[in-house]
Amino acid sequence: MSETSVQVWDIFVRVFHWSLVFFFTVTYLSGDALETVHAYAGYIIIILLGLRLIWGVVGTPYARFTNFIYSPQSIKAYLKSLLSKHPKHYLGHNPAGGAMVILLLIFVALTSWSGLKAYQAEGKGPLASTEISWVNVAQADNDSRDKGKKGDEFWEDVHELLANFTLFLIFVHIAGVFVSSVLHKENLVRAMISGKKKPLE
Numbered sequence: 001m002s003e004t005s006v007q008v009w010d011i012f013v014r015v016f017h018w019s020l021v022f023f024f025t026v027t028y029l030s031g032d033a034l035e036t037v038h039a040y041a042g043y044i045i046i047i048l049l050g051l052r053l054i055w056g057v058v059g060t061p062y063a064r065f066t067n068f069i070y071s072p073q074s075i076k077a078y079l080k081s082l083l084s085k086h087p088k089h090y091l092g093h094n095p096a097g098g099a100m101v102i103l104l105l106i107f108v109a110l111t112s113w114s115g116l117k118a119y120q121a122e123g124k125g126p127l128a129s130t131e132i133s134w135v136n137v138a139q140a141d142n143d144s145r146d147k148g149k150k151g152d153e154f155w156e157d158v159h160e161l162l163a164n165f166t167l168f169l170i171f172v173h174i175a176g177v178f179v180s181s182v183l184h185k186e187n188l189v190r191a192m193i194s195g196k197k198k199p200l201e
């Protein structure tokens with residue numbers, strides 16, 4: 001095995017990843033009690049996602065979506081190869097990891113969007129000044145008088161469900177990172193810190 005290593009994750013991807021981990025944790029834990037902290041940490045997540053979308057198109061080769069969006073057949077073939085003695089090795093995200101990255105980005109975005117809707121239903125946040133929101137607030141007001149705050153609660157329930165499903169995906173993501181690290185005898189967490197991976201044999 002060669003001693004040299006290859007630079008795979010650029011500084012943007014690494015700072016993005018660990019910032020997302022930090023702000024996701026803050027946002028998740030503040031959801032129940034610290035509304036202002038929660039909303040601002042949520043806005044930071046939305047900005048991080050926006051920047052990652054741009055970087056996925058114009059960024060360094062391994063950061064681009066085209067580098068890690070694989071066909072369902074390649075994902076199946078990779079998962080099958082995990083059962084063999086020599087699982088297929090990739091420098092960037094492997095096909096299963098790449099699919100998980102896309103799912104994570106989509107569900108973090110959906111969770112944030114539903115959070116904005118829940119905030120709007122309370123008459124707060126950037127969507128609160130839109131025309132539709134006044135309909136929602138009026139609706140929520142009526143509902144709160146008539147049926148006990150149903151207008152707010154719909155988006156809160158959707159938001160809570162999406163937040164918990166995203167958390168479940170994160171556990172699968174971490175398990176996947178652990179399994180791949182063992183099978184490929186490579187510390188992927190360290191690679192997400194240093195940016196460096198061992199070259200393909």
Ligand code: HEM
Nearest residue numbers: 013017020021024092093094097101104170177188189192
């Ligand atoms: C402490 C917990 C976590 C660890 C140890 C971890 C580890 C990793 C590693 C090693 C990779 C690179 C995978 C590869 O080599 O293909 C990765 C990628 C990724 N992880 Fe995590 N992760 C954690 C938590 C999270 C959380 C909480 C989120 C989402 C909120 C997340 C979202 C992502 C995304 C989007 C990528 C792709 C990075 C990119 O290409 O921009 N991770 N993670």
Ligand code: HEM
Nearest residue numbers: 027028031032039042043111112115116118119125160163
């Ligand atoms: C990935 C980002 C986010 C995560 C993981 C998240 C997670 C959560 C969680 C776990 C709760 C508590 C649910 C419960 O037990 O009732 C919550 C509540 C809430 N979130 Fe978020 N959230 C995110 C983004 C946002 C954003 C961007 C906003 C809007 C600015 C927002 C607004 C709210 C509101 C209004 C509530 C209801 C608070 C209450 O109980 O009154 N969230 N969120």
